[in-house]
Amino acid sequence: MKARVHITLKQGVLDPQGKAIANALHALGFPAVAGVRQGKYLELDLGNADKATAEKDVRTMCERLLANTVIEDYAVEVLT
Amino acid sequence: MKSAVIVFPGSNCDRDVAVALARISGSKPAMVWHGDKTIPKVDLIVLPGGFSYGDYLRSGAMAAHSPVMTEVAARAKRGVPVLGICNGFQILTEAGLLPGALMRNAGLHFVCRDVALKVESTESMFTRRYSQGQIVRIPVAHADGNYRADAKTLDRLEGKGLVALRYCGSDGTVSEKDSPNGSARNIAGIFNDKRTVMGLMPHPERVIEPLLGGSDGRPFFEGIAEALAA
Numbered sequence: 001m002k003a004r005v006h007i008t009l010k011q012g013v014l015d016p017q018g019k020a021i022a023n024a025l026h027a028l029g030f031p032a033v034a035g036v037r038q039g040k041y042l043e044l045d046l047g048n049a050d051k052a053t054a055e056k057d058v059r060t061m062c063e064r065l066l067a068n069t070v071i072e073d074y075a076v077e078v079l080t
Numbered sequence: 081m082k083s084a085v086i087v088f089p090g091s092n093c094d095r096d097v098a099v100a101l102a103r104i105s106g107s108k109p110a111m112v113w114h115g116d117k118t119i120p121k122v123d124l125i126v127l128p129g130g131f132s133y134g135d136y137l138r139s140g141a142m143a144a145h146s147p148v149m150t151e152v153a154a155r156a157k158r159g160v161p162v163l164g165i166c167n168g169f170q171i172l173t174e175a176g177l178l179p180g181a182l183m184r185n186a187g188l189h190f191v192c193r194d195v196a197l198k199v200e201s202t203e204s205m206f207t208r209r210y211s212q213g214q215i216v217r218i219p220v221a222h223a224d225g226n227y228r229a230d231a232k233t234l235d236r237l238e239g240k241g242l243v244a245l246r247y248c249g250s251d252g253t254v255s256e257k258d259s260p261n262g263s264a265r266n267i268a269g270i271f272n273d274k275r276t277v278m279g280l281m282p283h284p285e286r287v288i289e290p291l292l293g294g295s296d297g298r299p300f301f302e303g304i305a306e307a308l309a310a
Contacts, residue, residue, distance in 0.1 A: 013183070013228065014183075014186060014262070016184055016185070016187070016188050016226075016262070017188065065137070065141065065145060068138055068174065068181050070173075070179075070180060070181040070228065070229065070230075071228050
């Protein structure tokens with residue numbers, strides 16, 4: 001079983017890296033890009049856990065380590 | 081005064097702060113490896129600057145879960161003073177011993193230069209040897225020093241006088257342009273509620289002798305040594 005975790009900065013938290021990426025895209029000739037928010041993507045290999053336990057565990061992992069909930073949001077997707 | 085400096089893989093200011101503590105308090109600190117589960121009986125624990133775990137995941141995130149941190153948190157809870165400088169400040173926020181978080185600098189650059197700081201509170205063992213509103217010059221060297229917390233937390237820190245230091249201009253005015261990293265309300269250092277835990281981004285241990293380019297960091301360690309003199 002695998003879990004996919006997306007970690008992004010909370011809405012309203014300034015994302016200087018996203019802003020720099022947007023500027024670089026403008027310089028490359030993509031003026032249509034109105035904004036970029038960057039984040040992290042993690043793929044966890046969970047062995048043979050059952051889906052409900054896996055999802056609960058991954059959420060705990062996000063709360064305790066993977067995300068800093070002061071500034072970041074996370075989304076968990078468990079794939080069977 | 082007995083102190084301990086925690087050494088993480090990637091710490092690089094551990095020896096500088098050890099020299100500052102030894103010279104000013106007269107007692108050489110114990111260097112404690114992050115994998116240790118015990119810390120000698122000490123009056124002060126220091127989390128030094130550096131790049132623990134190569135800043136993997138987020139600055140300070142991995143170190144905050146090092147084996148030794150359980151004991152650091154337990155001592156902090158019992159009122160043992162804990163000081164986090166730069167990466168040490170990041171570790172303290174990641175470990176939940178101080179509120180808020182330190183994000184990537186607003187300008188994206190690693191900033192390594194002297195900055196002017198305003199001493200906002202002298203009501204602590206760390207800042208007692210400065211005067212209220214004093215402007216000091218201490219270097220910063222970080223990529224993730226942009227302090228963030230929600231408005232409620234910031235109001236609480238300010239209301240209770242828990243903001244220790246703010247980035248300012250050389251004349252002491254505090255405005256956004258004087259912040260090297262975009263920090264909320266120009267915050268450079270804070271205390272916990274009991275003022276026994278302090279985190280700051282600047283490096284006072286780098287300016288303890290005129291030969292090092294300044295001595296504005298010296299009163300910081302003198303205050304600690306004075307407060308904790310046995």
